[in-house]
Amino acid sequence: xxxxxxxxxxxxxxxxxxxxxxxxxxxxxxxxxxxxxxxxxxxxxxxxxxxxxxxxxxxxxxxxxxxxxxxxxxxxxxxxxxxxxxxxxxxxxxxxxxxxxxxxxxxxxxxxxxxxxxxxxxxxxxxxxxxxxxxxxxxxxxxxxxxxxxxxxxxxxxxxxxxxxxxxxxxxxxxxxxxxxxxxxxxxxxxxxxxxxxxxxxxxxxxxxxxxxxxxxxxxxxxxxxxx
Numbered sequence: 001x002x003x004x005x006x007x008x009x010x011x012x013x014x015x016x017x018x019x020x021x022x023x024x025x026x027x028x029x030x031x032x033x034x035x036x037x038x039x040x041x042x043x044x045x046x047x048x049x050x051x052x053x054x055x056x057x058x059x060x061x062x063x064x065x066x067x068x069x070x071x072x073x074x075x076x077x078x079x080x081x082x083x084x085x086x087x088x089x090x091x092x093x094x095x096x097x098x099x100x101x102x103x104x105x106x107x108x109x110x111x112x113x114x115x116x117x118x119x120x121x122x123x124x125x126x127x128x129x130x131x132x133x134x135x136x137x138x139x140x141x142x143x144x145x146x147x148x149x150x151x152x153x154x155x156x157x158x159x160x161x162x163x164x165x166x167x168x169x170x171x172x173x174x175x176x177x178x179x180x181x182x183x184x185x186x187x188x189x190x191x192x193x194x195x196x197x198x199x200x201x202x203x204x205x206x207x208x209x210x211x212x213x214x215x216x217x218x219x220x221x222x223x224x225x226x227x228x
Contacts, residue, residue, distance in 0.1 A: 001030050002221040008210035009043045009077060009165040015223065016040050020052060035064045043076035043165050045099045050074050054087055058102065068107045077165050078122035079143040089116040091129075093146035111147045113138070123163030125189035133157040133174065137190050156194045164209045176203035176219060180228070198226045 001023065003015035013025040022033040022040060037049035037057065047059035048067075056067040056074065071084035071092065080096035091113030098108050113120075117129035117136065127138040127148065135156045141148035158171035158179070169181035169191065183192030197214065204216035204224065214226040 001223050003206075003217050003223050004221060005039055005206055006208050006215050006217055006223060007041045007043075007075075007162075008208045008213070008215050011211060012042045012047075013208075013210070013215065014040045014042050014047060016049075018221070022049070033059075039073050041074050041076040041082075043078065044080045045076040045078070045082050045096070048074050048076050048082060050084070056084075060102075065102075067102070069110045073119060075121045075163075077163050078127065078141070078146065079124070081122070081143050081146040083113070083120050083122050083127060083146065085117065085120055089118055090114070091117055091120055093141075095146045096143035113147050115151075119160050121161055121163040123165055123169070124167035125184055125186060126163075128154075128161045128163050128169055130158050130161050130171070133159060135161065135171070152190070154190060160206060162206075162208050166210075168209050170197060170207045170209050170214065172204060172207055176205060178204065178207055178214070178216060197228055 003017050006015040015023050016037050020036040020038050022037050023030040037051050040049040049057050050071050054070040054072050056069050057064040072087050074084035076082050083093040092110040117131045120129045127141045129136045135154045135158050136151045137154050138148040139150050159174050161171040163169050171179050178197045179194040180197040181191040182195050204218040206217040208215045214228045216224045
């Protein structure tokens with residue numbers, strides 16, 4: 001299957017292709033879902049996505065529910081909270097109180113996270129971002145207070161980063177090499193070092209990890225399943 005973006009969490013995998021068609025994995029088969037999205041995410045807060053107009057949607061009872069606000073990238077890997085970036089790369093988040101009590105057509109209290117970053121993703125032990133090729137960790141992010149307190153630059157250079165629901169962190173550099181952040185735990189959420197995560201067969205431009213499987217979109221858009 002050819003995708004431009006993919007996300008995996010809790011045994012579920014979703015992806016979107018260049019035509020903004022949405023797919024999910026059932027067994028070994030990709031099944032197309034109704035709707036049109038350019039970015040999709042799955043996690044403890046459910047399945048969310050944004051379309052070509054940056055409108056936000058959540059999958060509710062098999063249908064896409066329009067959510068207030070606009071984002072170009074969205075991530076639901078945190079503990080029932082959601083983060084994302086708007087068209088100007090301003091960061092925003094929605095706390096777990098809001099995602100749990102979500103109602104139709106309600107105006108949601110998206111909180112601003114500054115300064116701007118180019119990609120933002122969260123998981124069990126916190127949130128990570130890239131700005132240009134610089135890597136950052138966001139301190140003091142919690143489900144109920146998702147803004148956090150400050151950025152800390154982390155050694156390394158990546159063009160995208162993805163945090164798994166269980167706390168794993170993977171990223172891709174400008175050469176398409178995939179790296180895993182080692183040493184991450186509750187007492188050291190930043191970890192210790194970047195380690196090459198996959199063979200040359202798994203070089204790519206976008207990654208997502210869940211349950212021992214690294215999903216890689218290579219430079220041709222092909223989806224590669226790598227066990228790591």
